[in-house]
Amino acid sequence: MSQTSLLSEVKDKNHVFSFMQSQASPALNVDKDILLYLEGLSVSFDGFKAINELNLYIRDGELRCIIGPNGAGKTTMMDIITGKTQPDSGSAWFGQTINLLELDEPAIAQAGIGRKFQKPTVFEFLSVEENLILAMPDERSVISLLLAKLNGEQRDRIEEVLIQVGLKEQALIRAGSLSHGQKQWLEIGMLLMQKPRLLLVDEPVAGMTHQEMDRTAELLISLSGSHSVVVVEHDMDFVRQLAGKDRTVTVLHQGSVLAEGSMDQVQNNRKVIEVYLGE
Numbered sequence: 395m396s397q398t399s400l401l402s403e404v405k406d407k408n409h410v411f412s413f414m415q416s417q418a419s420p421a422l423n424v425d426k427d428i429l430l431y432l433e434g435l436s437v438s439f440d441g442f443k444a445i446n447e448l449n450l451y452i453r454d455g456e457l458r459c460i461i462g463p464n465g466a467g468k469t470t471m472m473d474i475i476t477g478k479t480q481p482d483s484g485s486a487w488f489g490q491t492i493n494l495l496e497l498d499e500p501a502i503a504q505a506g507i508g509r510k511f512q513k514p515t516v517f518e519f520l521s522v523e524e525n526l527i528l529a530m531p532d533e534r535s536v537i538s539l540l541l542a543k544l545n546g547e548q549r550d551r552i553e554e555v556l557i558q559v560g561l562k563e564q565a566l567i568r569a570g571s572l573s574h575g576q577k578q579w580l581e582i583g584m585l586l587m588q589k590p591r592l593l594l595v596d597e598p599v600a601g602m603t604h605q606e607m608d609r610t611a612e613l614l615i616s617l618s619g620s621h622s623v624v625v626v627e628h629d630m631d632f633v634r635q636l637a638g639k640d641r642t643v644t645v646l647h648q649g650s651v652l653a654e655g656s657m658d659q660v661q662n663n664r665k666v667i668e669v670y671l672g673e
């Protein structure tokens with residue numbers, strides 16, 4: 395790229411840089427602006443309906459918070475999206491062309507869906523940068539990846555992700571010596587190395603300080619737009635921070651959507667107060 399065209403890209407505040415774009419499957423089609431369609435999903439465990447005729451649509455680039463009481467089916471829903479659990483009925487599509495129910499877990503990850511579990515699982519004895527190297531989409535073994543010389547593009551990508559998750563200064567320190575919040579951000583960075591189009595994030599702020607929570611909210615908000623981000627969370631202060639005035643919050647209850655709307659609408663919904671938020 396010439397210096398002039400690079401400069402004009404930098405000046406254009408709406409420009410989406412290549413590192414911000416996901417590399418989801420070329421088969422992905424979001425012409426209708428919906429990235430995830432869950433329709434009529436049901437799954438039972440020993441006769442108990444954990445997911446019950448669930449319908450949920452996530453727009454491309456949207457940040458969506460999912461809340462709901464224990465046992466509402468939030469984790470089971472994530473398990474269906476990522477191929478860990480097969481539903482008894484219903485459909486799950488990634489864009490208009492990718493039928494998630496026909497893919498196994500690795501194929502779903504490869505199609506562009508990344509999942510962050512509640513507990514961080516970073517390699518504690520390796521540096522922050524080495525953790526990101528290992529998360530690169532690459533077939534090579536751990537040892538050969540760590541010993542290999544990175545090419546310019548890989549170096550740039552790692553640098554971009556380090557900046558994105560706010561760990562540039564910690565690049566060379568051992569992941570084991572990071573704070574709990576920093577480990578969570580590193581794990582989000584590891585997911586970003588795969589350039590997912592949809593990020594599923596399970597209770598990211600459990601155990602974080604207030605400052606870390608604020609930083610996590612900033613990070614997840616900054617990822618929306620170029621990614622769709624679905625956050626399951628119980629911490630209402632954090633959900634309020636993420637949702638702001640305009641984003642949609644979905645309340646799950648007994649495996650279906652009980653309410654959906656802005657944080658204000660959901661918080662003032664009588665049914666939601668009854669089953670979840672209390673008086």
Ligand SMILES: Nc1ncnc2c1ncn2[C@@H]1O[C@H](COP(=O)(O)OP(=O)(O)OP(=O)(O)O)[C@@H](O)[C@H]1O
Nearest residue numbers: 439440443444462463464465466467468469470471
């Ligand atoms: N593999 C399984 N076998 C049997 N029952 C299961 C299984 N997975 C989930 N369940 C049950 O399905 C229901 C929904 O659970 P799920 O973990 O999806 O809820 P959740 O909304 O994520 O709850 P929490 O907020 O506590 O994490 C629960 O009653 C749970 O016990």
